[in-house]
Amino acid sequence: MNFKRFGAPVALVAAAALALTGCAANEAGGGATDEAATGLSGTLVGGGASSQQAAQEAWVASFQTANPDVTIEYDPAGSGAGRDTFIAGGSNFAGSDRAFKDEEIAGDFASCVADTGIIEIPAYISPIAIIFNLEGVDSLNLDAATVAGIFSGKITTWNDPAIASANPDATLPATPITPVHRADDSGTTENFTDYLHAAAPEAWVDEADGVWPLEGGEAAQGTSGVVDTVTGGTGTIGYADASRAGDLGTVSIKVGDEYVEYSAEAAAAIVDASPFAEGRTDGDLAIELDRTSSEAGVYPIVLVSYLIGCSEYQDTEAGALVKAYFSSIISEDGQAISAEAAGTAPISSDLFDKASAAVESIK
Amino acid sequence: MTPSTASSVREPRVKAKQRPGDRIFAGSTLTAGTLILAMLAAVAAFLVIQSIPAVTTDPGEIPILAGETFWSYVAPLVFGTLWSAALALLMAIPVSIGIALFISHYAPRRLAQGLGYVIDLLAAVPSVVFGLWGANVLAPAVQPFYSWLTETMGWFPLFAPPASGTGRTILTASIVLAVMVLPIITALSREVFLQTPVLHEEAALALGATKWEMIRTAVLPFGRPGIVSASMLGLGRALGETMAVAMVLSASGGINFALLTSSNPGTIAANIALSFPEAFGTNVNVLIATGLLLFAITLVVNSIARWIIARRKEFSGAN
Numbered sequence: 222m223n224f225k226r227f228g229a230p231v232a233l234v235a236a237a238a239l240a241l242t243g244c245a246a247n248e249a250g251g252g253a254t255d256e257a258a259t260g261l262s263g264t265l266v267g268g269g270a271s272s273q274q275a276a277q278e279a280w281v282a283s284f285q286t287a288n289p290d291v292t293i294e295y296d297p298a299g300s301g302a303g304r305d306t307f308i309a310g311g312s313n314f315a316g317s318d319r320a321f322k323d324e325e326i327a328g329d330f331a332s333c334v335a336d337t338g339i340i341e342i343p344a345y346i347s348p349i350a351i352i353f354n355l356e357g358v359d360s361l362n363l364d365a366a367t368v369a370g371i372f373s374g375k376i377t378t379w380n381d382p383a384i385a386s387a388n389p390d391a392t393l394p395a396t397p398i399t400p401v402h403r404a405d406d407s408g409t410t411e412n413f414t415d416y417l418h419a420a421a422p423e424a425w426v427d428e429a430d431g432v433w434p435l436e437g438g439e440a441a442q443g444t445s446g447v448v449d450t451v452t453g454g455t456g457t458i459g460y461a462d463a464s465r466a467g468d469l470g471t472v473s474i475k476v477g478d479e480y481v482e483y484s485a486e487a488a489a490a491i492v493d494a495s496p497f498a499e500g501r502t503d504g505d506l507a508i509e510l511d512r513t514s515s516e517a518g519v520y521p522i523v524l525v526s527y528l529i530g531c532s533e534y535q536d537t538e539a540g541a542l543v544k545a546y547f548s549s550i551i552s553e554d555g556q557a558i559s560a561e562a563a564g565t566a567p568i569s570s571d572l573f574d575k576a577s578a579a580v581e582s583i584k
Numbered sequence: 585m586t587p588s589t590a591s592s593v594r595e596p597r598v599k600a601k602q603r604p605g606d607r608i609f610a611g612s613t614l615t616a617g618t619l620i621l622a623m624l625a626a627v628a629a630f631l632v633i634q635s636i637p638a639v640t641t642d643p644g645e646i647p648i649l650a651g652e653t654f655w656s657y658v659a660p661l662v663f664g665t666l667w668s669a670a671l672a673l674l675m676a677i678p679v680s681i682g683i684a685l686f687i688s689h690y691a692p693r694r695l696a697q698g699l700g701y702v703i704d705l706l707a708a709v710p711s712v713v714f715g716l717w718g719a720n721v722l723a724p725a726v727q728p729f730y731s732w733l734t735e736t737m738g739w740f741p742l743f744a745p746p747a748s749g750t751g752r753t754i755l756t757a758s759i760v761l762a763v764m765v766l767p768i769i770t771a772l773s774r775e776v777f778l779q780t781p782v783l784h785e786e787a788a789l790a791l792g793a794t795k796w797e798m799i800r801t802a803v804l805p806f807g808r809p810g811i812v813s814a815s816m817l818g819l820g821r822a823l824g825e826t827m828a829v830a831m832v833l834s835a836s837g838g839i840n841f842a843l844l845t846s847s848n849p850g851t852i853a854a855n856i857a858l859s860f861p862e863a864f865g866t867n868v869n870v871l872i873a874t875g876l877l878l879f880a881i882t883l884v885v886n887s888i889a890r891w892i893i894a895r896r897k898e899f900s901g902a903n
Contacts, residue, residue, distance in 0.1 A: 271861055271862065297861075298861075298864075299861055299862040299863065299864060300862070301862065301863075301864035301865065301867075302863075302864040305864055305865070397746065397749060398749075399748070399749030399750060399846065401750070402836070404830070404834070404835055404836070404850075404858050405858040405859065405861065405862070406648075406858070406859050406861070406862035406863065407862065408862075431862060432648070432650075432859075433836070434650075435836075436836060436837050436838060436847060437836055437837060437846065437847045438836050438846060438847075439748065439749065439750055439752065439834045439836065439846045440833075440834045440835050440836040440846075441719075441752070441834065442830050442831055442858060446719070446831065449719060449720055450719070450750050450752060450834075453719075453720060453723065453724040453750060454724070454727070454749045454750035454751075455727075455749055456749055457749055457750060
C-alpha cells in the first residue's frame, strides 16, 4: 500500500473522528435542568444494574451539564456486583434490580455511618411487553396461566382453545408457537418469571430467576436478540422492554376481569398499587410488587430498579452529591430524560413525594 | 537456550566481533520468545487460581449451578463446543481445499490473485458482523429448508423434529463458524499447495497422469501436514469463537445431537459471554473454570495436531 497516497486522507479522517467524539461527550441530555450553578464538585462513583445503563448515561450527562465540576461514573456491572461493591464501600451509590433483603440491611455498609440505614428509591420503572409475530394478528388477550403455558411449552399451537377462547375476534392459524427467551442472565427474565410464578403458580412452578429456568424454547442474546428473533421468525413470542416492541404484536394481560395493554401509566400504576415492604426505615422505599393485583388499569409485568444510597454518609461531600444527583433523577425532568433514553415509565406524583422526602433525608 | 549453544559452536573459530546490533537483536528476540511463554503462564495461572473456588465451594451455594455439580453444568457446554466446531470443520475443510486447489492449480493467474484477496478479506470481517449476518439473514433464510428436512427426513436422528421456528440452530451456528474458519484454512492450504515441487508435478504428468491424478499423487500428499495444521488453526478459532455463536445460537438445551431444533447445547465461550455481565461472587469463578476447561481442550487439540504433523513428516516429501 502506498502510504504517501493514502496516509494524508486517513490521518485527516482520524483527526476528524477524534475531534467529533470530543464534541459529543456531554451533549446527550439536551433537556438539562437549567438550575443556577450549584457549586457542587467532586466525583461520584456508582455501579450496578445493567438495565439502568441507558438511563444512567442520560441522567449523568444531564447532571454533569448542569454541574460541570461534578463527575459521575456508573459501572453497569450487574445488580449483584453493584450491591456487593456498595456494601464494601467501593461505590457511593448502587443501582439494583431488587431491593436489599432484610438480613443484608442488618449488616454494615462501609460508606455509611454505622446503624443509620440506607435509602432505596424505585426510580426506574420499565414495563415489559410480551411481543409476538403472527400474521394477521396485532394484539392478543391472554391471562397469566396461558402465558405460562405458552412459555413452558404446554400450549404449542396458536389456535389452542386457551388462546382462542380469550380472543374470539382474532383469526388464529394452526402455526406452531416458538417461545423466545433471553439467553443471558437478566433482570427482565427475573421480573417476567416472577410475574408468571406469582400470577399462575400452578402453570409456572419455578421461582423467579434471572436465568431462564427451563430447557427448550428459543434462546436469544439480549433485548435486541429477542426482538430480532421474534421479528425474524414465524409464530414467535417473546418478552422485552416495552420501548423496544416496535411494530410487533403485543399481548394485553388479564388483570382482574379486564385485559390491560402495557403503557407507561399502567406500569407506574402497579407500583402505586403495591405496598411498601414492611419493617423498613423511612427512606427505604422497597416495594413488594403485587403482581396479582386486580385493580383496574395496572400492568403487572414491570421491571423496577432501585437507586440505593446511604441515609447518612461518612463522607458528607459524597452525601451532598448523591442527594443532588438522586433528586435530579426523580424530578419530572429526570424521569422524562430516562423515558426518552430508555423507555421507562415516569414515577407517579405520589411516589415522587415519598421519594423526594427520602432523598431530602440524605445526609 | 539458542544463544548458548550457538556460542559453544562458535568458540573454536576465530572469535567474531560482537557488534551492538547483534546483541540488541539477539536480546530482543530472546525477550519476545520469553514474553510469549510468560503470557501463557500468566493466563494459565489466572485461570487456575480463579477456578479453584468453583470446584471447592459447595455447589448448593453457587446460584449459577442451580443445585447441579460443576461437571454436570459444564458437560453440555463442552459437548456443544466440540460438536459445533466439528460440524464447522466438516463443512469448511472440503470447501477450503477446493478453493485452495482452484487458486493454486486451476484458476487463470489474474483470477487466482483476485480470489486470494477476497478470501483474505473474509478473514478480516469482525465476528460480530458474522453474528449479525447469521442471526438476521442466514437463520430466517434456511428456516423453511429446516422445516422441510424435519418433515421428510425426520426419521434420521440428526434431523429429528421439531424444527426451530427461527432457524437459529446449531447447524446455522456451525455454518457461520465454517464461513469464519474458511479463509484461515484456505489461505494456509493455498500456500502449501503452491510449494509443491514442480518436478513432482511434471513427473506425474510425464507418466501420463491427468490433472486430477497429478493433484492426487503429487500435490495432496505433499500438502497433507499443511492441511492438517491449517485445519487445526481453524479448529482453534471455531472452538474459541464467542460473539458469533452467542448471537446466532439458541442455546437452551442439554446434550442433543439433533441439528434443527430450538434446544441446542451452548458453547463454553458463548456461555461465558452471555452469563458474565450479571455474574458475581462464585458465579464468576464457575465461568472462569469453564474457561480453563476450554483452554485445556484447545491445548489438547493443538498437541494432537502437532503429533499428526510430526508423524506425517517423513512421508510428506517436504524434506
